[in-house]
Amino acid sequence: MRCRWPRLLRAVRAWLTPVLWLERLWPTCFVKPPPVELDGLHEFLLAGCGINLYLRL
Numbered sequence: 222m223r224c225r226w227p228r229l230l231r232a233v234r235a236w237l238t239p240v241l242w243l244e245r246l247w248p249t250c251f252v253k254p255p256p257v258e259l260d261g262l263h264e265f266l267l268a269g270c271g272i273n274l275y276l277r278l
Contacts, residue, residue: 235271 243263247255255263266272 231275232271235274236266236269238274239272240266 240263243255243259243266247259254260
């Protein structure tokens with residue numbers, strides 16, 4: 222089976238982009254630790270699970 226680069230790139234971006242955003246934003250904007258929900262999301266992303274960045278709400 223051939224590797225599909227667009228699909229692979231979306232999969233990597235689905236977990237890498239939110240992890241980097243959370244790790245950069247939280248310490249610079251807030252003194253308190255993140256709420257339980259954001260901490261859970263961070264742990265979820267660090268486990269290698271991604272979120273759909275292209276989902277329209």
